Each structure stands twice: as structure tokens, then as C-alpha cells.
Amino acid sequence: MRVIEDDRTVYGPSLSQFPQELNVGHLSAGTLWTLYKMDLKMALEEHATTKKCPTPEYMNLYFKVKGFYFKYVSDLPQYKQSIPEFPAWFIPFVMDWLNENDEHSMDILRNAYNRDKADNFPQTSDHTRFSNSVVDVFTQLNEALKLLKQMDCPNPVVYADMMKRFSKTLNKVLLAYADMVHKDFPKFSSNEKLACILMNNVQQLRVQLEKIYETMGGNELDPACSQVLTNLQKKLNSVLDKLSGQFVTTLEPMIQEQTNKLGALLSKIKGPQLQKTQVAAEVDIVLEPLMDLLEGSLQRYFQQCEKTVLKYILKELWRITIVSMEKMVVLPPLADKTLLKQLPNAKIQDVTKLMSTNISNIKGMSSVKEMMDMARECERSLTPKQCTVLDAALDAIKECFHAGGQGLKKSFFEKSPELQSLKYALSLYTQTTEQLIKTFITSQKQQDLPSQEQPVGEVSVQVDLFSHPGTGEQKVTVKILAANDLRWQTSSVFKPFVEVHLVGPHLSDKKRKMATKSKPGNWAPKFNETFHFFLGNEGEPEHYELMFQVKDYCFAREDRIVGVGVLQLANVVEQGSCAMWVQLGQRLHIDETGLILLRILSQRQTDEVYLQETTEIAIIAIYTFF
Numbered sequence: 001m002r003v004i005e006d007d008r009t010v011y012g013p014s015l016s017q018f019p020q021e022l023n024v025g026h027l028s029a030g031t032l033w034t035l036y037k038m039d040l041k042m043a044l045e046e047h048a049t050t051k052k053c054p055t056p057e058y059m060n061l062y063f064k065v066k067g068f069y070f071k072y073v074s075d076l077p078q079y080k081q082s083i084p085e086f087p088a089w090f091i092p093f094v095m096d097w098l099n100e101n102d103e104h105s106m107d108i109l110r111n112a113y114n115r116d117k118a119d120n121f122p123q124t125s126d127h128t129r130f131s132n133s134v135v136d137v138f139t140q141l142n143e144a145l146k147l148l149k150q151m152d153c154p155n156p157v158v159y160a161d162m163m164k165r166f167s168k169t170l171n172k173v174l175l176a177y178a179d180m181v182h183k184d185f186p187k188f189s190s191n192e193k194l195a196c197i198l199m200n201n202v203q204q205l206r207v208q209l210e211k212i213y214e215t216m217g218g219n220e221l222d223p224a225c226s227q228v229l230t231n232l233q234k235k236l237n238s239v240l241d242k243l244s245g246q247f248v249t250t251l252e253p254m255i256q257e258q259t260n261k262l263g264a265l266l267s268k269i270k271g272p273q274l275q276k277t278q279v280a281a282e283v284d285i286v287l288e289p290l291m292d293l294l295e296g297s298l299q300r301y302f303q304q305c306e307k308t309v310l311k312y313i314l315k316e317l318w319r320i321t322i323v324s325m326e327k328m329v330v331l332p333p334l335a336d337k338t339l340l341k342q343l344p345n346a347k348i349q350d351v352t353k354l355m356s357t358n359i360s361n362i363k364g365m366s367s368v369k370e371m372m373d374m375a376r377e378c379e380r381s382l383t384p385k386q387c388t389v390l391d392a393a394l395d396a397i398k399e400c401f402h403a404g405g406q407g408l409k410k411s412f413f414e415k416s417p418e419l420q421s422l423k424y425a426l427s428l429y430t431q432t433t434e435q436l437i438k439t440f441i442t443s444q445k446q447q448d449l450p451s452q453e454q455p456v457g458e459v460s461v462q463v464d465l466f467s468h469p470g471t472g473e474q475k476v477t478v479k480i481l482a483a484n485d486l487r488w489q490t491s492s493v494f495k496p497f498v499e500v501h502l503v504g505p506h507l508s509d510k511k512r513k514m515a516t517k518s519k520p521g522n523w524a525p526k527f528n529e530t531f532h533f534f535l536g537n538e539g540e541p542e543h544y545e546l547m548f549q550v551k552d553y554c555f556a557r558e559d560r561i562v563g564v565g566v567l568q569l570a571n572v573v574e575q576g577s578c579a580m581w582v583q584l585g586q587r588l589h590i591d592e593t594g595l596i597l598l599r600i601l602s603q604r605q606t607d608e609v610y611l612q613e614t615t616e617i618a619i620i621a622i623y624t625f626f
Contacts, residue, residue, distance in 0.1 A: 058093035112136035434505035451585030504544030
């Protein structure tokens with residue numbers, strides 16, 4: 001550089017009479033750079049193969065070369081419009097430095113976190129909600145990024161490579177921190193203050209990551225690098241989501257306890273149905289236990305949590321609160337002790353859904369009526385006024401979680417699947433039994449799923465629909481032709497017969513069950529028997545279905561069921577007639593909607609229509625055959 005300075009300051013003024021034709025300083029700098037860069041490139045290629053110096057020395061060399069280039073070379077006419085080559089020669093050494101920085105950053109991370117943990121994660125100041133370890137980690141990462149930025153790499157390709165590699169460092173370090181928090185979180189989740197600090201720490205990772213992203217180039221970053229950081233942000237979101245879920249789970253027993261009290265208070269509300277605006281006093285009484293818990297908790301979370309963490313907690317708390325209300329107030333579970341007392345050898349697990357798959361473990365059910373009697377004994381049904389009070393209570397709970405705009409957005413509540421499920425279940429209480437049965441029939445389109453997966457036989461049937469042109473009276477003719485491939489084991493004589501049930505609304509004064517004669521000792525019996533069912537003119541055929549049960553006749557005791565199949569009349573309406581083999585399974589498949597409908601039906605304690613019309617529907621969900 002001294003030679004170039006001499007050429008510029010000593011010889012230049014004398015020789016450069018016409019600078020546009022001869023500029024000694026430029027000529028000197030260009031010539032020396034051309035010679036130097038050849039030597040530099042060869043030397044760096046050799047050192048890249050066999051490293052002879054510590055990595056920091058190569059980084060220092062880069063800064064010296066960069067300083068020389070921008071001081072003497074970058075403004076030369078032949079280099080002014082070109083991208084310098086030298087940064088590419090330093091890539092191996094920059095990558096080595098970043099690799100070493102990885103380990104250094106991980107060491108700082110582990111030491112900072114363990115020190116933080118030993119000190120019970122103290123907040124950095126009275127005005128912050130996160131602890132020291134986050135600050136220590138990002139101090140190191142920001143210093144590394146600062147050095148990369150100071151390299152001021154003029155080659156965009158090389159700069160992109162450096163940022164891609166640094167993004168991997170960020171990914172490694174931040175995920176390691178999040179993983180350490182996630183593993184330790186169960187130890188601290190019951191300590192509200194520490195749990196909030198740990199969640200705030202993860203949120204601070206997200207905040208600082210966003211700042212680093214902008215420093216690295218933001219939207220101008222290489223797409224591959226940007227994708228790494230975007231995925232990292234999503235992973236940190238996921239960790240925060242899991243932590244908030246774990247934290248709120250520790251509150252679930254308290255929420256359920258207060259929800260039980262809510263249900264008990266609600267059951268005491270009597271009287272005729274009123275408008276929602278007329279039940280404010282009852283709402284206050286019913287909500288008092290739950291709101292005391294929620295308002296006290298939310299106030300503390302507002303003080304202890306970052307805004308984003310608060311939103312995560314509120315969403316989880318909302319979910320558990322609404323689900324608890326649905327399961328414990330609107331659709332309370334069967335009491336296990338009732339089942340176990342009436343059904344020795346029963347295996348009952350969680351029966352929050354009255355007729356979920358766990359009910360399939362019940363053995364020895366003597367009749368469906370027993371099950372329905374049990375349901376009526378241990379379930380409480382909501383009156384119209386209680387439904388109105390509960391609906392108004394939901395509005396108050398939403399306002400609590402909205403917190404005057406500081407909590408969850410109102411649009412969140414309307415999209416909440418938990419609230420939609422609860423409101424749907426609540427709305428069913430206002431529907432007539434006939435409406436519930438119609439909804440059940442039209443919503444259950446995969447009842448034959450078990451018969452496809454594990455068939456136990458088949459029944460050949462001919463079904464014809466007739467409608468009187470004058471009165472509109474409708475009739476269904478069912479001919480049972482034969483049964484085949486019956487998979488049944490018995491130590492006595494097998495006496496198969498087919499029982500046909502018509503399930504649907506408006507059947508209280510009509511015959512709904514008929515049966516063929518038994519065919520002793522025949523595993524592929526022929527029946528050729530015809531039955532007539534009358535639907536009346538109040539309902540549409542689409543709201544009815546035929547259920548076929550093949551049974552083994554047993555004298556003086558309950559007939560044993562071989563298999564069950566279903567045919568919805570909606571499949572017959574278009575042609576008016578249908579001949580088919582109905583597959584038999586050990587049970588019928590009932591989806592979530594069907595379970596809710598059956599649950600509501602099971603609570604119709606005084607509805608005579610229910611007692612007469614829904615026994616067959618209950619069979620579908622609760623009977624498993626062995």
C-alpha cells in the first residue's frame with residue numbers, strides 16, 4: 001500500500017499531466033492488485049486443503065484484503081462495474097469460522113441455561129418478563145452476525161452462502177434452547193411464575209429471531225435461507241403451543257371442579273323459559289364459581305406473560321373450559337359405578353361420550369332397555385330455561401376471555417370448534433324427538449363400516465316402497481329371502497332367525513319390529529318371508545332406515561345376536577325398489593354427531609315417543625356381540 005500511496009502522491013502529480021490518459025495511481029493499484037490476487041488465490045486454495053493457521057487469522061486477512069480493495073481497487077475503471085472475486089476464496093475459512101461458532105454458541109447456550117435454571121430463571125429486570133439466558137444466547141448470536149455483516153461482502157452469491165450457513169446456526173441453537181425448555185417444563189408447569197417465564201423465554205426467541213431476520217436482509221434474503229428461518233419460526237410456534245397446552249392442563253382439575261359447581265347450580269334453576277336478556281341474575285349465580293377462578297387467573301397472566309404467550313394460554317384455557325362445560329354440564333358422562341354395579345365383568349374406561357367405542361367393551365348386556373334405564377337414572381336433562389341460562393353464560397365467558405380487546409379476538413370465538421360443538425349440543429335440547437331421530441338417520445352414512453372390515457354374514461332382502469296417491473300414506477314391504485355365510489359358534493343347536501327393525505320418526509302408534517321363523521341347524525337358511533311396515537304420511541322415507549339382526553334363538557333366555565346390518569331407505573327412494581345382500585357386522589359405526597344425538601335422546605326421561613321409538617337406535621351404538 002505504501003508503494004501505491006507513493007505513486008499517487010509523489011509520482012502521480014508529476015507524471016499525470018493528463019489524468020484521463022494516464023493516472024499513475026490507478027495504474028499502480030491495478031497492476032499490484034492483479035499480481036497480488038493471483039498469489040492470494042493460490043495461497044488460499046492451498047490453505048483450504050491443508051489449513052496452516054487458526055481460523056481467526058484467515059478472517060483477519062479477509063478484512064485487510066477487503067480494506068485494501070475498497071480503498072485502492074474498487075473505483076478503478078476496470079473494476080468499477082464488476083463483482084470482486086476475492087470473497088469467494090475465503091468461503092472455506094468463513095464456513096470453518098461458522099462451524100466453530102456453532103460449538104461456541106452451544107457452549108454459551110448450555111452454560112447460560114444451566115446458570116439460569118440454578119437461579120430459578122430470574123427476570124432480567126423489573127420491566128422484562130424473560131430471563132437472562134435468552135439475553136446471553138442472543139448476545140453471542142448477534143455478535144456473530146455483526147462480524148458477518150462487517151465483512152461487507154460485495155459478492156451477493158458469497159453473502160447468500162454465508163447467510164444460509166448462519167441460518168443453520170440459528171436453527172441449531174434456538175431449537176436446542178427450546179428443546180431444553182420443553183424437557184424441563186413439566187418440572188415447572190405447576191409453578192405459575194416460572195412456567196410463565198419459560199414460555200416468555202420461548203416467545204423472546206421468536207421476537208429476537210424476527211429482528212435477526214431483518215438484520216440479515218429480511219425480504220431480500222436468499223429464498224433457501226428465508227425458508228430455513230420461516231420453518232424455525234413455525235417450530236418455535238409449535239413449542240410455545242405445546243408449552244401453553246401443558247401449562248393449562250395443570251389447571252384442568254380446578255376448571256372441572258368449578259364447572260361441576262356450575263352444573264350443580266344450573267340444575268337448581270327452575271321455572272318457565274325466558275328470553276336471554278331476562279336471566280342475568282341466574283347467569284351471575286351459575287357462573288360465580290367458574291368466573292372467580294378465570295378472572296383471578298387471567299389477571300395474573302396479564303401481569304406475568306408476554307402478549308403472544310397470553311394469547312396461547314387464553315386459547316388453551318378457552319378450549320378446556322368449553323370442552324369441560326360440554327362434557328360435564330351439557331353432556332355429562334355416565335357414572336362408572338352405575339355401569340359396574342349393573343354389569344359385572346364390565347370394562348369401563350372414560351365414558352365421556354355416552355356411546356363411544358369404549359362402550360363396545362361392555363359384556364353381558366341383557367337388554368337395550370337396561371342401558372337406557374341406566375342413562376335416565378344417572379343423566380340429568382336440561383330444561384329450556386336452563387339452556388337459555390347456559391347460552392347467556394357462554395356470552396359472559398366470551399367477554400371474560402375477550403377482556404375488553406386485550407384478550408382473544410371475537411372472531412376467534414365464532415370459529416372455535418369447541419364452542420360450535422357445545423352450541424350444537426345445546427341446540428339439540430330444543431329439538432323434538434322426531435327432529436333428533438331425523439338428524440340421526442340422515443347424518444349416519446357409514447354405519448356399515450364394521451361389516452365391511454369384519455363381516456359375520458349377509459342377508460338377502462327385497463325392499464319395496466309404496467305411496468298411496470290419495471292420502472300420501474307410505475308403506476315399506478320387506479322380504480327376507482335368505483342368510484348366508486353366518487359366522488357363529490355355539491355348543492347347542494343353531495337356530496337362526498332374522499329380526500327387522502324400522503327406525504325413524506312418527507312411529508309411536510305403528511309396528512316397528514318383525515321377525516322370521518327360526519331355521520334350526522341351518523347355517524345358510526332360506527326364509528322367504530314378507531313383512532309390511534307403515535310409515536304414515538308425516539315423514540319422508542329419507543328419514544327412515546331398516547336394521548336387520550340375525551339372532552340365535554334361545555328358549556327361556558335372551559336371544560344371542562349373530563350380526564347386524566342397516567339399509568337406509570334413502571337408498572331405495574329413487575328406484576322405489578331394491579334387492580340386495582345386506583352385509584352383517586358385529587356392530588354399527590356411529591360418528592361424533594351420532595353420539596351426541598344419542599346422548600340427548602338418552603336424556604328424554606318423560607318423552608313417551610322417545611321410549612317407544614329410540615330403543616332400536618340405542619342398540620346400534622351400545623351392543624357388541626361376542
